[in-house]
Amino acid sequence: MTDKEKEKLLNAFEIPDPDRKKQFAYEFRKRTPEKVRKPLFPIIIKTVASAAMLALVIGAITRLPKHEPDMYRNTDSVAVTTDITSSSVSSQTTEENSAAVTTTADKKGVKKTTSVTQTVSTNAAKTDEKKTVTTEAENNNENNEPDQPERTTRAHTTKPHTSRTTASHDIPHHTSTSTKPAPQQLTTVTTDTPGISGAKEENGDNDMTVELDVTYNIRSEILTVKDLVPGSDNGVGDGNDGISPVGAPVEQMIKQLYNDSYDVILAKVDKIVYTSIDGEPYTAENLTVDEVFKGSLNNNDKITLFVSGGYMSAEDYIRHHKFIFLPDAESYSIFDDGGCRGKEYVGDTYLFFIKETESSEFPSGSYELVTPGDTAIFRQSGDSYVSMHDDWLSLDISSLY
Amino acid sequence: MAFDIDEQYDKIYRYCYLKTKHKETAEDITQETFLRYLEHPQYSNIDKTLQLLYTIAGNLCRDEFRKQKTDELTDTEASSDNVEENVLSDLELKTALTKLSEDDRELILLRYINEVPVNVMAKLYNISRFALNRRINRVLGQLHEYMGKEELI
Numbered sequence: 001m002t003d004k005e006k007e008k009l010l011n012a013f014e015i016p017d018p019d020r021k022k023q024f025a026y027e028f029r030k031r032t033p034e035k036v037r038k039p040l041f042p043i044i045i046k047t048v049a050s051a052a053m054l055a056l057v058i059g060a061i062t063r064l065p066k067h068e069p070d071m072y073r074n075t076d077s078v079a080v081t082t083d084i085t086s087s088s089v090s091s092q093t094t095e096e097n098s099a100a101v102t103t104t105a106d107k108k109g110v111k112k113t114t115s116v117t118q119t120v121s122t123n124a125a126k127t128d129e130k131k132t133v134t135t136e137a138e139n140n141n142e143n144n145e146p147d148q149p150e151r152t153t154r155a156h157t158t159k160p161h162t163s164r165t166t167a168s169h170d171i172p173h174h175t176s177t178s179t180k181p182a183p184q185q186l187t188t189v190t191t192d193t194p195g196i197s198g199a200k201e202e203n204g205d206n207d208m209t210v211e212l213d214v215t216y217n218i219r220s221e222i223l224t225v226k227d228l229v230p231g232s233d234n235g236v237g238d239g240n241d242g243i244s245p246v247g248a249p250v251e252q253m254i255k256q257l258y259n260d261s262y263d264v265i266l267a268k269v270d271k272i273v274y275t276s277i278d279g280e281p282y283t284a285e286n287l288t289v290d291e292v293f294k295g296s297l298n299n300n301d302k303i304t305l306f307v308s309g310g311y312m313s314a315e316d317y318i319r320h321h322k323f324i325f326l327p328d329a330e331s332y333s334i335f336d337d338g339g340c341r342g343k344e345y346v347g348d349t350y351l352f353f354i355k356e357t358e359s360s361e362f363p364s365g366s367y368e369l370v371t372p373g374d375t376a377i378f379r380q381s382g383d384s385y386v387s388m389h390d391d392w393l394s395l396d397i398s399s400l401y
Numbered sequence: 402m403a404f405d406i407d408e409q410y411d412k413i414y415r416y417c418y419l420k421t422k423h424k425e426t427a428e429d430i431t432q433e434t435f436l437r438y439l440e441h442p443q444y445s446n447i448d449k450t451l452q453l454l455y456t457i458a459g460n461l462c463r464d465e466f467r468k469q470k471t472d473e474l475t476d477t478e479a480s481s482d483n484v485e486e487n488v489l490s491d492l493e494l495k496t497a498l499t500k501l502s503e504d505d506r507e508l509i510l511l512r513y514i515n516e517v518p519v520n521v522m523a524k525l526y527n528i529s530r531f532a533l534n535r536r537i538n539r540v541l542g543q544l545h546e547y548m549g550k551e552e553l554i
Contacts, residue, residue: 015418015419016424018410018411018424018428021414024410024435025407225531308534361520
């Protein structure tokens with residue numbers, strides 16, 4: 001909603017201005033400066049965690065065997081433990097040039113299990129080496145678990161030392177090894193680029209999908225929220241879904257969608273998973289960006305978008321809605337449309353108006369639509385794109401350029 | 402302090418005025434809200450802070466309403482009618498707003514003028530976010546209908 005519309009709405013309420021605000025605010029500030037108390041529980045947790053870390057470090061130090069440095073030995077060799085997803089040694093040179101190392105950043109609350117498949121091929125006769133690195137995610141749930149994220153932040157190139165200990169995550173399913181490994185570039189797709197570039201982001205293949213703590217399969221018995229709570233409205237929303245309460249033409253609404261978005265992208269749906277956030281069903285869609293009209297995302301970036309509505313297990317729903325009684329809840333899935341009218345399909349491409357999730361209940365780094373429901377998802381219809389929620393809301397994609 | 406008193410004073414005051422329809426009473430309740438807020442453990446999280454403020458304000462408005470249930474209420478209502486009559490004008494938005502129920506107007510005020518986050522509003526109304534969004538959509542639909550879907554400039 002624009003400031004102008006907000007002002008218009010406020011004027012429409014005709015609320016008189018308060019008289020005593022300034023005086024009260026002054027008095028209030030005098031009373032409050034030191035009174036803010038931080039919540040206790042996080043402080044306790046932080047203290048305990050710090051103490052545990054300290055104990056660990058002290059224990060590690062005291063248990064380490066004492067090593068007296070030998071001044072006459074070569075101390076240049078350093079044992080390096082890395083998780084190497086690709087190694088590189090030039091086949092043409094005697095000098096080992098570098099190793100590309102992927103560091104996977106461990107975010108709080110995000111678990112990563114990643115298997116890496118490497119295919120390395122070299123041609124001794126050529127300086128340019130062709131290499132293939134494919135990263136596959138390990139799926140615990142066959143049906144609908146999104147791809148496990150491998151957040152590659154930066155590939156560090158380091159000169160290999162005389163002694164090195166390496167470890168990889170999992171045994172690749174298929175690996176062709178050569179006697180002379182070639183310089184590799186760390187990517188998730190096949191690349192012919194010679195040398196070591198390192199950073200995966202250079203090709204725009206930035207996998208920012210998030211892992212979900214809970215996912216649901218759809219059970220054979222489905223109940224809607226209306227079935228559970230008679231009188232509650234399970235129908236899709238009417239009107240503009242919060243875009244503009246004061247009424248606006250289509251062009252203005254599209255413009256507002258654009259302005260409110262952090263990113264406007266054309267993206268393909270890779271995977272759809274049903275999950276819940278704070279006891280409410282959400283659909284997590286893993287997207288691959290095809291085209292960017294606004295924002296900092298790049299082509300081929302992979303993100304997770306949370307769309308309101310979906311399926312969740314009845315027992316989980318009831319746990320968060322204690323006024324509902326449902327015997328044999330384990331047999332049911334609960335469906336809530338979340339204000340959505342349409343349905344996205346895996347493999348199809350849509351236009352999304354999105355922003356990064358603001359609430360801490362969502363996984364960090366995930367995205368959500370700029371409006372409730374699916375008004376901000378557009379499907380192609382002929383030469384134009386039409387909102388999933390309202391057929392009359394359409395746009396010509398060339399207008400976004 | 403997790404909030405700006407200048408900003409939140411206006412918002413809480415508007416909320417109280419909508420409920421009480423009396424300027425002085427609304428301001429009294431607003432100030433009482435902030436004073437009572439100081440008696441509670443204060444949160445660094447803004448959502449929880451807002452939830453606490455609006456809960457206190459809502460309870461105080463309810464208490465005030467019960468207190469004024471006798472003849473005073475009639476006077477209050479009459480004065481509010483006068484205010485509303487003064488409010489009415491050619492503008493379709495104002496007319497459409499008056500046609501909404503009090504609860505629906507409160508919803509619009511909280512969501513679009515006070516910009517209370519949806520999750521906070523859902524907790525205040527004790528309904529799910531989706532249910533709240535559906536309700537807001539329904540109210541917006543009604544508003545559009547009353548305005549005849551014409552753009553206001």
